[in-house]
Amino acid sequence: MCSIIGYKGNEHASSILIEGLKKMEYRGYDSVGIATIKSGKLLTRKGVGKVAEVNKSLGLDELPGNLGIGHTRWATHGGIVDSNAHPHLACDSTIAVVHNGIVENYDELKDELTRSGHVFKSETDSEVIAHLLEEYFEITQDIRLSMIFTCKRLTGSFAFVAIFNSSTMCGARYDEPLIVGVGNDDYFLSSDILGFLNYTDRAIFLDNRDIVIIDDSDISFFDFNGDRISRRITQVAWELGDADKGKYAHHTLKEIHEQQNTIVKSMKQNKKTLERFCDIMTRAKNIYITGSGTSYHSALLAKQIFSKSKIHVETIMSSEFQYSSDLLDENSILLAISQSGETADVIQSVKSAKAMGAKILSIVNIPTSSLARLSDSYLEVNCGPEIGVAATKSFTSQLALLYYVTDIIGRKSNGISTSKDMLVRAISEVLELDSKIERIANQIKGSRDVYILGRSLHFPVCLEGALKIKELSYIHAEGMAAGELKHGPLALIDNGSIVIVIHPNDSTYVDTLSNIHTIKSRGAKIVGISNKKNSIYDYQITIPTISEFLYPLIEIIPLQLLAYYLAIGNNANPDYPRNLAKSVTVK
Numbered sequence: 352m353c354s355i356i357g358y359k360g361n362e363h364a365s366s367i368l369i370e371g372l373k374k375m376e377y378r379g380y381d382s383v384g385i386a387t388i389k390s391g392k393l394l395t396r397k398g399v400g401k402v403a404e405v406n407k408s409l410g411l412d413e414l415p416g417n418l419g420i421g422h423t424r425w426a427t428h429g430g431i432v433d434s435n436a437h438p439h440l441a442c443d444s445t446i447a448v449v450h451n452g453i454v455e456n457y458d459e460l461k462d463e464l465t466r467s468g469h470v471f472k473s474e475t476d477s478e479v480i481a482h483l484l485e486e487y488f489e490i491t492q493d494i495r496l497s498m499i500f501t502c503k504r505l506t507g508s509f510a511f512v513a514i515f516n517s518s519t520m521c522g523a524r525y526d527e528p529l530i531v532g533v534g535n536d537d538y539f540l541s542s543d544i545l546g547f548l549n550y551t552d553r554a555i556f557l558d559n560r561d562i563v564i565i566d567d568s569d570i571s572f573f574d575f576n577g578d579r580i581s582r583r584i585t586q587v588a589w590e591l592g593d594a595d596k597g598k599y600a601h602h603t604l605k606e607i608h609e610q611q612n613t614i615v616k617s618m619k620q621n622k623k624t625l626e627r628f629c630d631i632m633t634r635a636k637n638i639y640i641t642g643s644g645t646s647y648h649s650a651l652l653a654k655q656i657f658s659k660s661k662i663h664v665e666t667i668m669s670s671e672f673q674y675s676s677d678l679l680d681e682n683s684i685l686l687a688i689s690q691s692g693e694t695a696d697v698i699q700s701v702k703s704a705k706a707m708g709a710k711i712l713s714i715v716n717i718p719t720s721s722l723a724r725l726s727d728s729y730l731e732v733n734c735g736p737e738i739g740v741a742a743t744k745s746f747t748s749q750l751a752l753l754y755y756v757t758d759i760i761g762r763k764s765n766g767i768s769t770s771k772d773m774l775v776r777a778i779s780e781v782l783e784l785d786s787k788i789e790r791i792a793n794q795i796k797g798s799r800d801v802y803i804l805g806r807s808l809h810f811p812v813c814l815e816g817a818l819k820i821k822e823l824s825y826i827h828a829e830g831m832a833a834g835e836l837k838h839g840p841l842a843l844i845d846n847g848s849i850v851i852v853i854h855p856n857d858s859t860y861v862d863t864l865s866n867i868h869t870i871k872s873r874g875a876k877i878v879g880i881s882n883k884k885n886s887i888y889d890y891q892i893t894i895p896t897i898s899e900f901l902y903p904l905i906e907i908i909p910l911q912l913l914a915y916y917l918a919i920g921n922n923a924n925p926d927y928p929r930n931l932a933k934s935v936t937v938k
């Protein structure tokens with residue numbers, strides 16, 4: 352949701368903080384702020400807008416000092432106004448705090464702190480942390496104890512970083528990520544390794560209930576009980592920092608165009624890890640798959656992919672999991688799919704499944720994520736950082752990996768494993784349609800509603816395509832099973848409607864064609880995504896012919912491109928859709 356960063360070392364902190372925040376802006380971006388300490392004095396600047404804009408107008412990176420914290424906010428509690436931007440200060444301006452997550456008991460804490468004389472300047476839940484630290488520091492005169500007492504009072508989820516004017520930087524985490532970057536003479540605290548990867552590839556991934564304190568002489572780790580703990584340094588891959596747009600106008604477009612490589616990468620798995628993962632799956636009596644948004648669409652496809660190998664699975668949307676979770680027991684496995692591995696709904700589902708004795712498998716893009724750590728076994732999709740807020744390459748990578756796992760479990764010799772070269776060729780052919788799809792987008796960009804129809808394996812792709820169009824272009828879009836049209840939605844179709852049909856020449860072709868006739872006779876314009884020419888389409892996006900089972904991997908790409916160009920046509924920024932954030936760590 353939000354991103355937090357802290358720096359303590361010998362360099363000019365504020366420019367390092369701004370650089371780190373720009374790399375993490377994908378996490379949330381309605382306001383930004385930083386605080387530094389110079390000669391024992393706390394200095395702060397913050398405002399509404401994107402990092403580059405606010406930096407330009409307020410000169411955030413001009414604040415002096417070698418110690419500082421920064422934050423980009425994705426509003427949850429309190430409107431998008433300067434006063435709600437982080438950092439938040441304690442009353443006497445000796446402590447500043449940046450926070451990611453939700454302090455669920457903030458109302459009660461705020462009342463209590465107000466009664467003891469603290470004055471609040473924002474409507475945020477986060478500000479209570481600064482005042483609690485101040486309250487406990489006044490009593491104990493000890494930073495470590497203040498951190499411990501404060502963490503114990505907070506309920507909900509949090510990662511926060513605090514700086515004290517005595518030149519100390521502290522951090523704590525519970526259910527939100529916080530990573531320490533270890534440089535030669537300096538330290539970073541960040542929500543994502545992208546925040547410091549330009550400076551160091553040595554990272555310490557804090558666990559839940561960890562507190563880290565960095566002062567002039569030492570770095571030390573404690574748990575919430577105050578017991579000293581030790582944490583290991585991990586060397587992270589530099590290429591994870593490759594978050595440039597390259598020759599593309601937007602990260603989203605770059606990521607769409609990476610898919611011919613990323614789907615192959617997702618099938619490069621360590622043999623032992625893959626065997627263990629598949630072994631757990633084959634032993635389970637009941638298999639459930641969960642995920643949110645795009646990852647849930649992968650789960651829906653996984654159900655169909657597995658069923659072709661006679662493996663029965665049920666899918667449960669992560670945000671609905673708590674209402675049907677009593678289905679699981681110790682003979683069950685829950686396979687959680689998540690690009691970020693930090694989505695609150697997914698993590699919550701996994702925790703309740705674990706509590707019921709189920710085994711946890713996961714498919715993630717970030718191996719150091721909370722989800723990977725909670726899992727009995729996990730596979731990485733290896734698609735590299737996905738910066739665009741909308742999931743694109745991570746979706747096809749999840750799918751390719753799910754196909755691959757099905758091949759292994761179902762002992763198939765004619766699945767995706769033997770079709771890699773053909774798939775890469777097919778994807779690059781689809782990507783070459785980029786400018787044709789841009790032209791179609793320009794023809795339909797004024798539409799108010801778009802419907803996407805398909806049957807069988809194509810149906811979850813319709814849902815995913817509609818999600819992409821909604822979030823990127825702000826046009827209302829709905830994915831539907833083509834056969835359901837006559838059961839109600841047909842009433843919406845008239846001569847202003849745009850209907851996209853996923854219509855390859857496979858076992859669904861004839862039935863879907865008759866749906867197209869029905870729509871066409873009501874005056875709708877048809878965009879056909881098909882490998883077979885048909886004059887019934889007003890616009891045709893011709894995809895190559897591949898094995899029937901694998902079509903979802905290529906037919907989503909024209910929809911991603913269409914959504915991208917619809918966004919451009921409607922003056923929306925496809926990398927940063929309004930109101931959305933890449934990593935949704937609130938319920």
Ligand code: F6R
Pocket residue numbers: 643644645646647688689690691692693694697740741742743818819822933934935
């Ligand atoms: C849509 C999108 C979201 C995510 C969802 C789950 O383009 O990106 O719907 O798929 O928030 O995120 P992860 O996969 O990180 O759990």
